[in-house]
Amino acid sequence: MPKLKTRKAAKKRYKTIGGKRFIRRKAFKGHLLEKKSPKQKKNLAKPVIVSKQDTKAIRIMLVC
Known part of the structure; x- marks a missing residue:
């Protein structure tokens, strides 16, 4: 069986913290920011921090 490749999209979106958990950015911050409040x-x-349910899938995508 060949080696698994890292999914580049996942590599750009997630960072590892503590070796077990992943960190990600929130959505809805890319554009249309004039109508959003400063607090939002x-x-x-x-x-x-990514939920535990998603961690296994992300670990497979990143091949770690």
Whole structure:
């Protein structure tokens, strides 16, 4: 069986923290920011820890 390749899209979106968990950015911060309040934009800028249900799939995508 050949070696698995890293999925480049996942590599760009997720970072490993502590060897077990992953961190990601929130959605809805790319454009249309004029109508969003400063409080909402501040909260969208904060990184989030990925849920345990998604961690296994991301680990397979990143081949770690």
